[in-house]
Amino acid sequence: MTTSIERCGLSALSDMFNVAFCDVWGVLHNGERVHQSAVKALQNFRRSGAAVILVTNAPRPSNEIVTELLAMGVPQDAFDALVSSGEVTRDLIATYQGKTIYRLGPQSDDGLFDGIDVKFGPLDQADAIVCSDLEYGRTPEDYTSEIQDWKTRSLPFICANPDKFVEIGDQLIYCGGALADLYEEVGGDVIMAGKPFPPIYEKAAQLALQTRGIDLKDQKVIAIGDSARTDATGAAKIGAGFLFISGSIHAHELGELNAPDEAEIEKLLAPTGANSMGYSPFLEW
Template sequence: MTSPLPTISGLSDLAGRYDAVLSDVWGVVHNGVAGFPTAVEALREYRKTGGKVVFITNAPRPSAPIIEMLDSLGVTRDAYDSIVSSGDATRAMIAKYRGKAIHHVGPPTADDMLYEGLDLRRTGPEEAEAVVVTDLDTDDDTPEMYRQRAELWLARKLPMICANPDRVVEHGDKIIYCGGALGDLYAAMGGMVLMAGKPYQPIYEQAYRLAEEAVGRPLDKARVLAIGDSVRTDATGAAQFGVDLLFITGSIHAAELDAFGKPDPQAIADLLAPSRARVAGFLPRLAW
């Protein structure tokens, strides 16, 4: 049986142990509708102590529009030093298709910046050489609704580049499916799926470089803390990269963990155990 986790009252209990934070965004600092004031305050206070903050997000678009979205949600720029997104990693993966046709799945125009300057044609699957998934087409969709379309992709042996490995995300008071859930379906059908973002190493390596630039010297991974709300992406990614984790229980796992009631540290430890994450503590919401 896994040992119960350390109990902390806020990020302030951990701040002195870490020189930099790699923080998830959606579910930690906002819920897609509004920012979490206590999270923004916590990161501001951490930076006042000299710590550096790099946002690491599975948002399937480049960093620039994400920063604009954070501005609109009240996540102020004094809460972080830099940001790296799954969209940044995805652009590197799809650059090999320059001058060729790809089939886009996701909101039709929201992710236009993902393709800027890459000389790609967005077509139907009949002539495409790859499928690029940013999200499901609408927030009400489920992965199973795409099975018939996926059968055509599979018949043509199209690789899928999944720009958002998240399966689900908190959106206001709802939980909605993300691109990673469609990637899981396609992989289960026998399709080839290439994932960008967390928990895969390239996005962590890029975030780590940004943290070192912010600090101005090489960092010891023992002095770096990941913050996240997903076992599959944040906990697994932190474990594989070799950094500690502060787990946020009050997002996609809130109901099963009774995050805002009487959470059981043993239940949280059991949920996290398969990831093998080194857990520094847990909080329902990030706070100082």
């Protein structure tokens, strides 16, 4: 079967785009190790004068994630700036200043609330739920009865991580987006600012302007990511080109890791409406 999508590296697209909005987890690293081919691709792209803005659905402030990446061995010259869904979510949390929040998520996400005057309290006193991620060891289905209680109380659900899954080594772990989906299915009010929603891309575009002087009207964006739901859909929403990284969370759906079924890739991406420029099992130059 002939398909229109082809394997390509970032070098094949470098003359067409001057800004990359690049996913982090699943593209730049897998939670345990850095993908060196991705580092080299981003370094080479920047050497052409282009901007690389890392755009991640991690539910923590951007500066924390930059520190973590540098500690993992990602060199500073591989990117210009980073924006996280956690950073954008802080703007949403700030609208509840002086009010009570029911919090879901690990203590490692405490930085999400730094400097914001909200109180944590029980569900019956809460004005909203803030979910940075699922509680340790729980699946979305474990929250079924609680979700009905949230709906009865008409509580808005602010989700700091729209991803459904994240790759940690060889495992796929549930994220906040999977729980948000279940709440939305019962008619709950879900609010998200990470990918694929516009606010996180608007911040990324401003960072490309600030760090590389590329005017908003002159930005030609290639979005790079491993998720159809967030990265491809987000690229479609902002009118960017899309480079799909097939060897991550969707790898098990696409056949052989280093030679995925291109027809299956097309079938996966078609519903997103993304302008797919190509794919690669791992980001490479």
